[in-house]
Amino acid sequence: MKARIAHIASNTFREAVRDRVLYNLIAFAVLLSGAAILVGQISIEIEKLVVINLGLTAVSLFGIVIAIFIGIGLVSKEIEKRTLYTVLSRPVRRWEFIVGKFCGLAGTLVVNTFFMAIGVFAALFYVSHKFVRADALVLVALYFIVLEFLIICSLALLFSSFSSPLLSAVFAFSLFVIGSFAEDLRGFAGMAHGFTRWLVTGAAYLVPNFSALNVISSIAHEQPVAAQLIWHNTLYALFYATMALSGAVLIFEHRNLK
Amino acid sequence: MPAIEILGLEKTYFVGFWRKRPKCALRPLHLTVEDGEIFGFLGPNGAGKTTTLKLLMGLVFPTSGSARLLGRDWTDPEVKAQIGFLPEQPYFYDHLTANELLNYYAQLSGVPGKERSRRVESTLQRVGLTDVKGVQLRKFSKGMLQRVGIAQAILHDPKLVFFDEPMSGLDPMGRREVRDLMEQLKHEGKTVFFSTHILSDAEALCDRVAIIHQGELRGIGAVADLTSSVHGKVEVIWQGTHVPASMKALGAECHVTGDTVRAVIDENQQDAAIDALRRERLPLIALTPVRTSLEAYFVEKLQRAETTAGSGK
Ligand SMILES: Nc1ncnc2c1ncn2[C@@H]1O[C@H](COP(=O)(O)OP(=O)(O)OP(=O)(O)O)[C@@H](O)[C@H]1O
Ligand SMILES: [Mg+2]
Numbered sequence: 001m002k003a004r005i006a007h008i009a010s011n012t013f014r015e016a017v018r019d020r021v022l023y024n025l026i027a028f029a030v031l032l033s034g035a036a037i038l039v040g041q042i043s044i045e046i047e048k049l050v051v052i053n054l055g056l057t058a059v060s061l062f063g064i065v066i067a068i069f070i071g072i073g074l075v076s077k078e079i080e081k082r083t084l085y086t087v088l089s090r091p092v093r094r095w096e097f098i099v100g101k102f103c104g105l106a107g108t109l110v111v112n113t114f115f116m117a118i119g120v121f122a123a124l125f126y127v128s129h130k131f132v133r134a135d136a137l138v139l140v141a142l143y144f145i146v147l148e149f150l151i152i153c154s155l156a157l158l159f160s161s162f163s164s165p166l167l168s169a170v171f172a173f174s175l176f177v178i179g180s181f182a183e184d185l186r187g188f189a190g191m192a193h194g195f196t197r198w199l200v201t202g203a204a205y206l207v208p209n210f211s212a213l214n215v216i217s218s219i220a221h222e223q224p225v226a227a228q229l230i231w232h233n234t235l236y237a238l239f240y241a242t243m244a245l246s247g248a249v250l251i252f253e254h255r256n257l258k
Numbered sequence: 259m260p261a262i263e264i265l266g267l268e269k270t271y272f273v274g275f276w277r278k279r280p281k282c283a284l285r286p287l288h289l290t291v292e293d294g295e296i297f298g299f300l301g302p303n304g305a306g307k308t309t310t311l312k313l314l315m316g317l318v319f320p321t322s323g324s325a326r327l328l329g330r331d332w333t334d335p336e337v338k339a340q341i342g343f344l345p346e347q348p349y350f351y352d353h354l355t356a357n358e359l360l361n362y363y364a365q366l367s368g369v370p371g372k373e374r375s376r377r378v379e380s381t382l383q384r385v386g387l388t389d390v391k392g393v394q395l396r397k398f399s400k401g402m403l404q405r406v407g408i409a410q411a412i413l414h415d416p417k418l419v420f421f422d423e424p425m426s427g428l429d430p431m432g433r434r435e436v437r438d439l440m441e442q443l444k445h446e447g448k449t450v451f452f453s454t455h456i457l458s459d460a461e462a463l464c465d466r467v468a469i470i471h472q473g474e475l476r477g478i479g480a481v482a483d484l485t486s487s488v489h490g491k492v493e494v495i496w497q498g499t500h501v502p503a504s505m506k507a508l509g510a511e512c513h514v515t516g517d518t519v520r521a522v523i524d525e526n527q528q529d530a531a532i533d534a535l536r537r538e539r540l541p542l543i544a545l546t547p548v549r550t551s552l553e554a555y556f557v558e559k560l561q562r563a564e565t566t567a568g569s570g571k
Contacts, residue, residue, distance in 0.1 A: 007365040011351070018353040082349050086410055089315040089343035090366045091335045256318040 012104025071156025348407035
């Protein structure tokens with residue numbers, strides 16, 4: 001079972017690499033080095049702030065785009081092209097396929113983020129010529145970004161298991177945008193009354209809470225992150241991704257292939 | 259123990275976007291295939307052959323009914339390690355090379371690591387793809403993909419193989435090779451179940467055949483038994499312009515073109531026809547079946563179905 005999942009995951013990773021997904025790293029590198037050189041010429045104090053803000057935001061956005069664009073096709077494309085026939089006629093359970101695909105995509109993103117992280121630290125070093133203890137906070141932000149990817153991957157996979165790639169992309173992207181304002185939505189729910197209150201509260205807790213996972217600007221200002229938040233976010237992301245994946249499995253288990 | 263027992267599998271699709279109408283692709287089907295048989299599953303386009311295979315592979319779910327494969331429940335994932343499946347018009351991960359694809363499938367089928375590369379190698383050899391094993395599948399032709407499909411179906415040395423139109427897209431040599439391969443599989447004690455509408459292939463290969471039409475089983479049995487009551491036609495061509503009287507007596511319609519005569523007669527009269535030509539010392543050029551007895555049987559079954567369906571209205 002574990003072996004089969006690992007094989008499916010590594011095939012997914014290989015497919016992403018051969019489809020030149022990692023080429024986005026080049027665009028990332030150009031963007032980051034351009035920004036580092038540019039802000040270096042404008043002002044000395046804010047350059048670190050800009051590099052962290054811009055670098056981490058770019059890591060997050062590039063990853064989200066990759067997660068959505070690969071994720072939405074993971075299942076539906078295989079059904080459409082009928083590559084699944086020769087996989088599911090082997091001793092592969094349908095849930096193993098879903099989990100394997102998820103691990104493969106998550107792995108792709110972790111590798112991608114790893115290289116981007118090296119870029120961010122290189123840019124930091126370029127602008128400030130040294131590392132300080134507070135720079136370790138960047139690692140925490142990167143960790144949260146990876147957690148964010150896990151949630152997005154699982155959601156893209158969930159949508160991919162029942163709808164077309166285009167619709168899945170729309171769903172996943174909307175959820176990402178709404179999720180980024182989850183805290184505001186919760187605040188709004190507190191102010192509403194009656195039925196609206198129930199509705200908004202439900203929605204606010206159902207959408208992924210990406211605001212809690214986004215610590216980029218506070219880290220750029222060198223504000224520390226509470227250990228409790230790290231725990232909380234870790235458990236939240238794992239729980240959310242597991243739920244979305246279970247949904248994907250439940251749907252896929254009962255689906256007639258084309 | 260039968261290799262395949264189909265116990266009333268039935269499939270109704272719901273088609274249409276807004277108001278779903280039921281479309282019966284397979285009426286309750288009962289079928290048993292014995293261990294070690296080559297079994298042909300025949301039917302015209304849209305008969306329900308592919309639907310049956312997809313049901314058996316667990317790719318679509320039946321409206322009702324069940325099946326047993328190799329004596330076990332057909333949904334048991336472990337039984338799939340013993341089964342090979344070639345889908346119709348197969349398509350594979352085209353970012354992989356033939357070699358990588360087969361390795362991946364061998365892993366999924368649980369072929370032990372030590373054996374894997376040897377099995378992949380020998381299977382590639384068996385389907386004649388050794389020369390192109392390092393080429394990405396996106397650069398493969400249709401027939402080459404079909405060969406990959408056959409390779410992945412027999413890769414893990416399954417006891418039971420399902421082929422959906424194995425000859426489609428293959429050149430004449432390829433067809434010959436696949437026929438030989440199926441015979442080898444039978445020799446190795448495997449059970450082969452394949453769908454086709456090429457009746458001559460079925461006639462040459464199968465121990466038994468089943469004919470389905472509009473999702474319904476119309477006939478099943480050994481080819482010789484099914485065709486004992488119907489006769490095919492053969493075409494006799496000989497040199498000259500003379501048509502012997504004894505030939506006309508066989509009821510042949512003869513056409514004279516240039517310096518050859520072409521006559522179509524019933525299959526069971528071919529010996530008499532040859533004798534007639536011998537007596538008259540007319541040189542025989544060719545004797546070819548134009549409609550095999552299985553074809554005649556097939557057509558008869560389908561026509562009967564049409565007339566009953568027509569009168570039912
Ligand atoms: N996904 C589907 N949705 C609706 N109807 C379907 C679907 N798949 C098959 N059918 C219908 O079921 C019937 C049987 O189709 P099937 O593919 O099993 O035929 P077949 O015997 O394999 O034909 P062929 O020789 O052309 O491959 C057809 O009438 C087809 O229209
Ligand atoms: Mg078919």
